[in-house]
Amino acid sequence: MKKHHFLIISLPAQGHINPTLQLAKILARAGARCTFVTSVHGFRKMNNLPSIDGLFYASISDGHDDGRPKEMYFGDYLNDFKRVGSENLKNLLHKFTDDGYPVTCLVYTILFTWVAEVAREYHAQSAFLAIQCATAFAIYYNLFTTNNGIYSSTTEIEPSFPIKLPELPLISRDDIPTFLLQSDSASSFMIPVMREHIKILESDSNPRVLINTFDALEEKSLKILEKIGVCSIGPLIPSAFCDGNDVNDKSFGCELFDKSENYSQWLDLKAEGSVVYVSFGSLAVLKEEQKEEILKGLLESERPFLWVIRSSNEDDKIKNENYGLNGKGMIVPWCSQMEIFFHKSIGCFVSHCGWNSKE
Numbered sequence: 475m476k477k478h479h480f481l482i483i484s485l486p487a488q489g490h491i492n493p494t495l496q497l498a499k500i501l502a503r504a505g506a507r508c509t510f511v512t513s514v515h516g517f518r519k520m521n522n523l524p525s526i527d528g529l530f531y532a533s534i535s536d537g538h539d540d541g542r543p544k545e546m547y548f549g550d551y552l553n554d555f556k557r558v559g560s561e562n563l564k565n566l567l568h569k570f571t572d573d574g575y576p577v578t579c580l581v582y583t584i585l586f587t588w589v590a591e592v593a594r595e596y597h598a599q600s601a602f603l604a605i606q607c608a609t610a611f612a613i614y615y616n617l618f619t620t621n622n623g624i625y626s627s628t629t630e631i632e633p634s635f636p637i638k639l640p641e642l643p644l645i646s647r648d649d650i651p652t653f654l655l656q657s658d659s660a661s662s663f664m665i666p667v668m669r670e671h672i673k674i675l676e677s678d679s680n681p682r683v684l685i686n687t688f689d690a691l692e693e694k695s696l697k698i699l700e701k702i703g704v705c706s707i708g709p710l711i712p713s714a715f716c717d718g719n720d721v722n723d724k725s726f727g728c729e730l731f732d733k734s735e736n737y738s739q740w741l742d743l744k745a746e747g748s749v750v751y752v753s754f755g756s757l758a759v760l761k762e763e764q765k766e767e768i769l770k771g772l773l774e775s776e777r778p779f780l781w782v783i784r785s786s787n788e789d790d791k792i793k794n795e796n797y798g799l800n801g802k803g804m805i806v807p808w809c810s811q812m813e814i815f816f817h818k819s820i821g822c823f824v825s826h827c828g829w830n831s832k833e
Contacts (some may be wrong), residue, residue, distance in 0.1 A: 479507040479570065482581040482603075483534075483563070483589055486516020488756040490583055493605045493686050493710040495524075497581070500710075500815060502528035502696045506577060511566070513555070514539040518726045526798070534562035547769070549663030556588045566630035567596050581684070587670045590678075601682035602675065606829045608687045608695040608696050608706065613650065615699065618672040625654070627667060630704060674704055686829065712812060724812065737780060738813070740804050742780050752812055753782040754826040775824075780801040788830070801814045 480501050484494040512520070515534035523568045536542075539559035540571040542551045570577050579599040582589035584606070593600035604611045616639040618625045623634045636644040647655070653664035675681040678831045686708040689696060696706055709716060712826065713723035741749060750772065754760065760768075765783070783805055814820060 476506050477505075477507055478507070478578045480574050480581060481509045481511060481564070483511040483586060484583055486513045486519070486584055490605060491516075491520070491728055493708075494581070494583060494603065495682075495726055495728055496712065497603065497707070498529055499524055499526055499723070502526045506657045509570070509577070511563075513559070516540045532566060534559050534566060547663075552585055552663060552667070555586075557631040560588050560592055563592050564596070567592070567598075569757060573593040581715050585667060587667065587674055601684055602671070603771045604683060604772050606686075607687050608692040608699065608704070608804050610651075610829075611644075611683075611685060612642065612695045612698045614668055615672060615702065616640065616642075618669050620673065620676055622662070623672070626672075631717045641694060680831055681723075681737075715812065715816065721773065721791070722824070726780070737804060737809055738817075741780065741814075741817050742817045746818045748778055749817075750775065750777050750779040750822045750824060751781075752779060752810070752824040756784060756808075758826055759784065776802070778819075780809070780820075781805045782809055783807065 480498070480639060482494050482498050482501075484490045495510055497548070498508045498510045503526065506545045507528050509528070509532055511532045511534060513536040514533045515536070515538060523531060535558055536551075537554040538546075538551065542548075552651060567577055577596070580593040581587055581601045581603050582601050588602045590602070590646065603793075614759070617623050617633075618635075620626045624637065635647040637650075640643055646674055651664075653662070675683065681703045681780050683699070683702055684707050685696070685704055687696070687706050687707055692706075696704060712726060713720040724804075730785070752768070754774070760783075768781075779802070784807060815823070
């Protein structure tokens with residue numbers, strides 16, 4: 475029987491790499507050949523990659539091998555990735571075929587709709603890996619479906635609220651992501667991206683959608699999505715914290731940022747369930763006023779806290795551990811989140827609501 479070769483491609487962002495790399499590890503352990511792919515610049519930043527039989531790594535150029543310029547609009551970057559990356563992905567697929575390891579299935583995440591088109595051209599199967607919750611995807615599907623979806627038309631008209639969708643509660647303006655609102659110009663690129671996602675799935679006679687969730691958590695939302703071939707495969711977290719099949723699998727296996735080394739000892743000294751852990755993901759950069767207000771709230775809570783602050787501003791006074799903390803908290807540039815979640819001292823998590831932060 476022909477051995478399957480999966481190619482999983484991910485945006486070079488921590489919240490995308492964590493679930494996609496975990497899926498790659500699972501497939502390799504199951505006996506398949508799996509190649510994890512991201513951009514050249516993203517691959518350079520990845521460290522401590524897991525070494526597993528059957529798991530391989532590759533990179534393709536997105537046109538910005540030294541990193542996306544900070545001032546570059548993200549929508550323009552995605553267009554470059556599609557234009558440059560699609561050609562380089564085709565070259566990579568042909569190389570695998572020439573080497574005797576043809577790819578049988580390409581797995582792609584949100585923002586990479588063009589991968590499905592490459593797969594069709596290559597006569598390979600493709601699967602969309604939804605790294606958000608099933609409920610969010612059910613909302614997107616109903617909003618963008620060509621069957622009377624509010625956003626199915628290219629005419630950019632903001633809907634009236636509340637919105638009624640099948641099997642779901644009424645959705646208010648505050649319930650939907652801001653990128654669906656015309657007032658959010660910074661994320662306006664997402665509307666055509668989501669429209670293209672749904673169009674591609676609807677045009678496929680046998681669509682495959684993998685969702686990082688599990689049935690007991692989102693049974694109703696998964697039921698709504700049955701018609702497009704949805705399969706729940708989550709939670710995509712290290713095996714030691716999930717099924718226990720590999721007790722040594724205690725991390726995703728890749729950190730794009732160098733973590734601090736001193737927070738573990740600090741946590742060990744705190745009472746069980748007493749520490750507030752604060753993290754707004756790897757991409758968000760808060761304004762100085764926002765950070766100062768959050769700091770005030772944390773100090774007034776009179777609870778010890780560990781706060782991850784990623785900022786491009788090296789003179790950020792909040793990042794100075796001596797700034798107004800009075801020994802009550804600790805601020806670090808990055809940490810191993812799985813290690814944090816399973817530390818006995820952590821009692822509360824303040825998050826930006828990223829699905830891959832809270833599984």
